[in-house]
Amino acid sequence: MEQAGNPPVLFIDFWPLNNPMLLIRNHDVAEQISKQSQLWPYSLPKSPSFKEYLPLVGEHSLIWGSVVLDKTTIFVQILDEHAAKADVFDLSSPWTNLTFDIIGAVTMDEGLHAQDPYALQNDFVQNYKRFATTYRDDGSPSLLPSFSVRWEQRRLGQALDTFLGDVVRRKFDLYKADSNTTSRSVLALSLKDINVLTQPIMDDIISALKTFLFAGHDTTSILLQWALYELLSNPQTLARMRNELDQVFGQTADLDRVLEMIDKGGEEVVGQLEYTSAVIKEVLRLHPPAATARYSPPATGFYLILPDGSRICADDLMLYNCNYLIHRDPQVYGETKDDFVPERWLAASAIDPQASAKFENGHIPHAR
Structure with missing residues (x-):
């Protein structure tokens, strides 16, 4: 991608095996296929390739939470x-x-x-x-x-x-x-x-x-x-995270004590683990475990707007948000795009407020 000039999208033709695909590596373009629009009030439908997984995941998507x-x-x-x-x-x-x-x-x-x-x-x-x-x-x-x-x-x-x-x-x-x-x-x-x-x-x-x-x-x-x-x-990161855990749970706390505090304190206790949260966000940035692929049926008239203002008709294309590339965009994360730096999530001034709102909807914030 770098040799090609880091384009916001890349067209890949899989004919005759599958539909052509538009690989998306720009966060603004990626958001366009995963949010509501006049054409698609619930965002673009999933790619036909998702049908391969139906026996494994079922036909309806849900989000899970909580820990036992x-x-x-x-x-x-x-x-x-x-x-x-x-x-x-x-x-x-x-x-x-x-x-x-x-x-x-x-x-x-x-x-x-x-x-x-x-x-x-x-x-x-x-x-x-x-x-x-x-x-x-x-x-x-x-x-x-x-x-x-x-x-x-x-x-x-x-x-x-x-x-x-x-x-x-x-x-x-x-x-x-x-x-x-x-x-x-x-x-x-x-x-x-x-x-x-x-x-x-x-x-x-x-x-x-x-x-x-x-x-x-x-x-x-x-x-x-x-x-x-x-x-x-990253031993320094590990040491800082351990220090935070000691401050919240106590240096002498055993497993039973930690579990008791989490069980009773819940969100209040977990909310104090700011650096631990930053570590998790940075792991998700560098190693995203999932992505999304969407599809605009033929003659739909669905257009993507690129950063330079040009428009691309995305009809009959598989649209793949490549999180691995999106999360390593040098224009967003700078020279440390490939480095493990949890501290980037701690400075509020380093995060674009608009990007923070996107994070709440499932997008990684844009911080250096």
């Missing part, structure tokens, strides 16, 4: 065991299992036992992991998937749907038998005002659960792994 502290305790114990043995191990597996356990509890009030030994894990976890491996190593669907891969995806997809359907029916009967349930899980809230569990309602709920499970566990696991990598690669 007892699952994190199990994770810390697993890390302590490895530390005591001083062995070399694949860190991606415990991170992924942690996020699976958390999301299973948050979305369904269901114990998936993803952090247990393999033989004790829920079949759903094992099938989901097998399903994920049917996609390419970079997480994207193959342009020409083989028949055997399609068949395996279909088989595993049906197994996942069967498991989730059984969970939904079981929880529906449970919640109806006890109208005073205090559960705040995604599934409990989805079933709250439903008197008859019809198939369309069942399909919608299953799609929502699959979206939470896939989008939540993968992106969170990737974020945590990169965060640990950057902290170990």
Whole structure:
């Protein structure tokens, strides 16, 4: 891209395998395809390539939040065991299992036992992991998937749907038998005002659960792994973050004390971790775990406005917001665009107020 002069967009022709694509590396152009417009009141529709993921994520998108502290305790114990043995191990597996356990509890009030030994894990976890491996190593669907891969995806997809359907029916009967349930899980809230569990309602709920499970566990696991990598690669950053944690929780606080403070203090305690928050933002900037691809159907008349004021008709193009390039724009982040500098998020004067508003809508602020 630098050899091409860092253009705001780059046209890539995939004919005859797929639609041509417009790769977007400018934050202002990227915002145009992900916000409301007169043509698209809910933003541009997803790219047709998203259909490759429907068996894995469901047809409806949702956002997940919250953390279950007892699952994190199990994770810390697993890390302590490895530390005591001083062995070399694949860190991606415990991170992924942690996020699976958390999301299973948050979305369904269901114990998936993803952090247990393999033989004790829920079949759903094992099938989901097998399903994920049917996609390419970079997480994207193959342009020409083989028949055997399609068949395996279909088989595993049906197994996942069967498991989730059984969970939904079981929880529906449970919640109806006890109208005073205090559960705040995604599934409990989805079933709250439903008197008859019809198939369309069942399909919608299953799609929502699959979206939470896939989008939540993968992106969170990737974020945590990169965060640990950057902290170990930058000792000064690690020391400053540890100092902040000591100031908030106390130098002698053990894991139980930390969990107790977070459980009781919630947002107030977490809100004091300004430098930790800056570290997370910088990890997301350098290593974005997800992106978005949209599509403007033919004859729609959807135009993108480039920084120089020129217009491009985007009809019948896949529009891909390349966060990796957007977050490393030298005009925004300067000479340190490739460097891990959490401090860039601490100085309010360094962040464009308009950019900060975009961050609230899912965009990274523009700070040097």
